[in-house]
Amino acid sequence: MPPSSLLQVHDLAKSFRGVQALQDYRLELGRHELIGVIGPNGAGKTTLFNVLTGVTPPTHGRIVFDGQDITHAAPDAICRAGIARTFQNIRLFRRLSVLDNVRIGLQAHSHDRLHEVVLRLPGFAARERQLAQQARELLDMLNLADYAGAQADSLPYGLQRRLEIAIALATRPKLLLLDEPAAGMNPTEAEALMRLIARLHNELKLAIILIEHNMRVVMGICQRIQVLNYGRLIAEGRPEEIQQDPRVLEAYLGIAA
Numbered sequence: 001m002p003p004s005s006l007l008q009v010h011d012l013a014k015s016f017r018g019v020q021a022l023q024d025y026r027l028e029l030g031r032h033e034l035i036g037v038i039g040p041n042g043a044g045k046t047t048l049f050n051v052l053t054g055v056t057p058p059t060h061g062r063i064v065f066d067g068q069d070i071t072h073a074a075p076d077a078i079c080r081a082g083i084a085r086t087f088q089n090i091r092l093f094r095r096l097s098v099l100d101n102v103r104i105g106l107q108a109h110s111h112d113r114l115h116e117v118v119l120r121l122p123g124f125a126a127r128e129r130q131l132a133q134q135a136r137e138l139l140d141m142l143n144l145a146d147y148a149g150a151q152a153d154s155l156p157y158g159l160q161r162r163l164e165i166a167i168a169l170a171t172r173p174k175l176l177l178l179d180e181p182a183a184g185m186n187p188t189e190a191e192a193l194m195r196l197i198a199r200l201h202n203e204l205k206l207a208i209i210l211i212e213h214n215m216r217v218v219m220g221i222c223q224r225i226q227v228l229n230y231g232r233l234i235a236e237g238r239p240e241e242i243q244q245d246p247r248v249l250e251a252y253l254g255i256a257a
Helices: 045-052 075-081 098-109 114-119 122-141 157-170 187-204 215-221 239-244 246-253
Strands: 005-016 019-030 034-038 060-065 083-085 175-179 207-211 224-229 232-237
Touching (some): 019 232, 034 045, 045 207, 157 175, 157 187, 187 207, 187 215, 215 239, 224 239, 224 246, 232 239, 232 246, 239 246
Parallel strands (some): 034 207, 083 175, 175 207
Antiparallel strands (some): 005 019, 005 060, 224 232
């Protein structure tokens, strides 16, 4: 794999009882690239994320991440390797505090031993203080510091979206997968989220794959865009190229080339 590549996907396919949800998908992603994946409902976008993160095994194909074949790796192993994601439907520990939600994300790389936890030895206490500090730093980065002690499900919808991103970032990813993060947001919230994603990409030097229906967000921040339709990759290019591609217009609007 070229040194500039973080993720390579070869001929990826996934079928469910004969229905081809994803077929012949390919991708070579740069280490600090931000790309968008768009397409009509049912195009296979979330299936793609599920396969990349080990939630659903592929029917065919190969996935290489940072030089390691993760095609059939378990979700926890993929997370530790450096891939994190958010979901269409927000997934939080709703009864826990905002701070504790992020602390749980940080535990993905914890090496605490059982007897240290049970006996509350000094080393364990020091690491707990360190995790709390790291969690506060992440909340500050996501403009959530003022809500650290609040219960997660008490946050407004837009802030819950930010918290989910903070939890994903807590796992220290090299690649962040965002599944429709602007869903349900008003234009002002979506604009703020677009600026946030761009800032995280620049400051943290992350690779990001963004699934999104809000074309203003996708066209505003993505360096490259892929278009899926019925599980197939039908177009790929810069935002201005995708906007004028007749195959894309036909998939979205039914306008024949």
